[in-house]
Amino acid sequence: MWGRVARVAARPLEHQLxxxxxxxxxxxxxxxxxxxxLVAHRITTVPGSSAYFVGGIVSYSNDLKERLLHVPREVLERYGAVSRECALAMARGVRATTGADIGVSTTGIAGPGGATPTKPVGLVYIACVTPAGEVCEEHRWDGDRADNIARSAEAALRLAVEMARNVPSAGTGAAS
Known part of the structure; x- marks a missing residue:
């Protein structure tokens, strides 16, 4: 037993969150x-998540991004759905629509199709908006579709954990 190092698995991000x-x-x-x-799914696998998870919107189409998340049409036309600007607008929009303290969003090209010369497969933007600030990360994954989706969800949860740590206690909601 001496000399052995115990491997302790890190607690899953959804539990940390x-x-x-x-x-x-x-x-x-x-x-x-x-x-x-998948991000919403992972959050709701934790017992008691109804105490803090308000809900989620899967907005694959630009129309739903506009109607449900209030992403300005100008953002979609100028930058596209796969952009830093769209990811931030989505996170702001879900926060405003639901009244949640924190809004997290994902938008990107999981693959295998959908790439353009300037937006390759694996390009993903993940944004998080809180009363304490906004952050958007750009990721370029090189896996297959399932891997790109899983890695994006993991990155979104990691960002939410980091951002939530910086929000003052006793949530103030989107109105703040």
Missing amino acids: ADILTRQELTIATAESCTGG
Whole structure:
């Protein structure tokens, strides 16, 4: 037994997020495109998630991005659905629509098709908007569709955990 190093698996991100949101009395909502609801699914696998998970919107079409998430048409026309600007607008929109303290979004090209010369397969933008600030990350995955989706959901949860840690306790909602 001596000399052996015990390997302790890191706690899954959705459980870390649950701890933070519960402790700080915050709520979260998701706006997903390329992940197709996987971020919301992972959040809801934690027992008691109804205490902090307001809901999620899977907005694959630009029409739903406009109508449900209030992404300005100008953003979609100028930058496209796969852009930093769209990801931030989606996160802001889901926060405003649901009243959640935190809005997290994913938009990208999971593959194998859908790429353009300037937007390759694996390009994903993940945004998180809180009362304490906004962040958008760009990722370029090189896996197959399933891998790109899984990695994007993991990155979205990681970003939500990081951002939630910086929000003052006792959520103030989207109106703040």
